[in-house]
Amino acid sequence: xxxxxxxxxxxxxxxxxxxxxxxxxxxxxxxxxxxxxxxxxxxxxxxxxxxxxxxxxxxxxxxxxxxxxxxxxxxxxxxxxxxxxxxxxxxxxxxxxxxxxxxxxxxxxxxxxxxxxxxxxxxxxxxxxxxxxxxxxxxxxxxxxxxxxxxxxxxxxxxxxxxxxxxxxxxxxxxxxxxxxxxxxxxxxxxxxxxxxxxxxxxxxxxxxxxxxxxxxxxxxxxxxxxxxxxxxxxxxxxxxxxxxxxxxxxxxxxxxxxxxxxxxxxxx
Amino acid sequence: xxxxxxxxxxxxxxxxxxxxxxxxxxxxxxxxxxxxxxxxxxxxxxxxxxxxxxxxxxxxxxxxxxxxxxxxxxxxxxxxxxxxxxxxxxxxxxxxxxxxxxxxxxxxxxxxxxxxxxxxxxxxxxxxxxx
Numbered sequence: 001x002x003x004x005x006x007x008x009x010x011x012x013x014x015x016x017x018x019x020x021x022x023x024x025x026x027x028x029x030x031x032x033x034x035x036x037x038x039x040x041x042x043x044x045x046x047x048x049x050x051x052x053x054x055x056x057x058x059x060x061x062x063x064x065x066x067x068x069x070x071x072x073x074x075x076x077x078x079x080x081x082x083x084x085x086x087x088x089x090x091x092x093x094x095x096x097x098x099x100x101x102x103x104x105x106x107x108x109x110x111x112x113x114x115x116x117x118x119x120x121x122x123x124x125x126x127x128x129x130x131x132x133x134x135x136x137x138x139x140x141x142x143x144x145x146x147x148x149x150x151x152x153x154x155x156x157x158x159x160x161x162x163x164x165x166x167x168x169x170x171x172x173x174x175x176x177x178x179x180x181x182x183x184x185x186x187x188x189x190x191x192x193x194x195x196x197x198x199x200x201x202x203x204x205x206x207x208x209x210x211x212x213x214x215x216x217x218x219x220x221x222x223x224x225x226x227x228x229x230x231x232x233x234x235x236x237x238x239x240x241x242x243x244x245x246x247x248x249x250x251x252x253x254x255x256x257x258x259x260x261x262x263x264x265x266x267x268x269x
Numbered sequence: 270x271x272x273x274x275x276x277x278x279x280x281x282x283x284x285x286x287x288x289x290x291x292x293x294x295x296x297x298x299x300x301x302x303x304x305x306x307x308x309x310x311x312x313x314x315x316x317x318x319x320x321x322x323x324x325x326x327x328x329x330x331x332x333x334x335x336x337x338x339x340x341x342x343x344x345x346x347x348x349x350x351x352x353x354x355x356x357x358x359x360x361x362x363x364x365x366x367x368x369x370x371x372x373x374x375x376x377x378x379x380x381x382x383x384x385x386x387x388x389x390x391x392x393x394x395x396x397x398x399x400x
Contacts, residue, residue, distance in 0.1 A: 136278040180275040
């Protein structure tokens with residue numbers, strides 16, 4: 001859930017949303033947490049008219065910003081929404097549950113943008129100069145991780161993930177949840193919600209401890225870990241402590257992990 | 270683009286499940302390739318899984334000379350694992366095998382298909398018990 005306030009001024013209190021910026025007029029957006037509201041205003045300012053939104057899953061913290069995404073309310077915009085297949089209901093039907101009364105005053109039929117819905121994973125998705133590959137990862141309900149490649153650069157995005165449940169250490173990468181997505185990635189944005197001492201009470205909730213995130217980064221051979229999906233109750237100061245813990249675990253053989261914060265920009269080669 | 274896929278998530282979860290069972294169990298993927306068996310199965314089969322590796326399940330099972338309870342060769346179409354793989358339905362059978370130690374044993378095998386989605390068959394699990 002979003003946690004704006006004095007305690008989160010440095011790292012931000014919005015929920016998951018990442019833009020992949022390219023030299024192109026099409027925007028690629030990962031997840032529609034509350035961070036997408038500000039992004040939407042920025043895309044409107046930039047005049048972006050074509051947007052691909054990739055949803056890892058439909059838990060509210062990854063979807064609740066969509067209704068306040070400015071491009072959705074612009075008839076000139078084409079928005080393609082990609083998300084995980086479900087056992088029963090289609091992506092459109094599941095998203096629209098949160099997009100109608102009594103949860104929201106307007107109905108999706110009132111949306112002026114041209115919106116279409118697509119199931120993932122399928123074959124790798126490609127657009128000019130970039131490829132996106134999705135696969136299911138370990139988290140309650142159908143949940144995807146994404147890998148994006150451009151040229152020789154790669155970034156893996158697995159914001160909600162509890163790979164330790166199926167094993168990390170001593171496993172070949174093809175037997176690790178999300179192993180193909182994160183395999184050797186230049187940058188890995190990964191769930192690091194808990195401290196190890198908190199994790200015992202949260203086993204099965206679908207998230208990782210910082211220790212597990214570092215172990216996962218090592219196991220998949222990712223170059224740089226970005227600690228992502230912060231625990232809502234964690235203040236800026238507490239996040240810095242978590243970051244210190246991650247740096248201590250990483251040691252000197254890997255670049256120190258980065259602590260995700262609102263507005264952070266990471267340039268890939 | 271990343272070409273090597275990870276094992277399907279259902280298989281990863283199945284492996285973790287059978288790894289924690291004391292009942293001998295094996296897993297094959299949708300192509301019929303044996304991808305894992307647990308420590309309890311190693312005790313029955315006489316070999317650790319890494320020594321066997323990923324091999325076609327039907328061919329590998331033939332090494333154990335499966336026979337009916339009357340001693341006739343057991344056609345592969347009647348093996349529970351084959352039925353689960355080919356017909357994608359659960360199956361159970363008691364039959365005879367010759368273990369790695371050369372001893373003839375009666376075993377019960379229950380095999381069932383794994384579907385990630387209703388139209389997405391990803392493999393089979395087989396559980397087996399000695400008499």
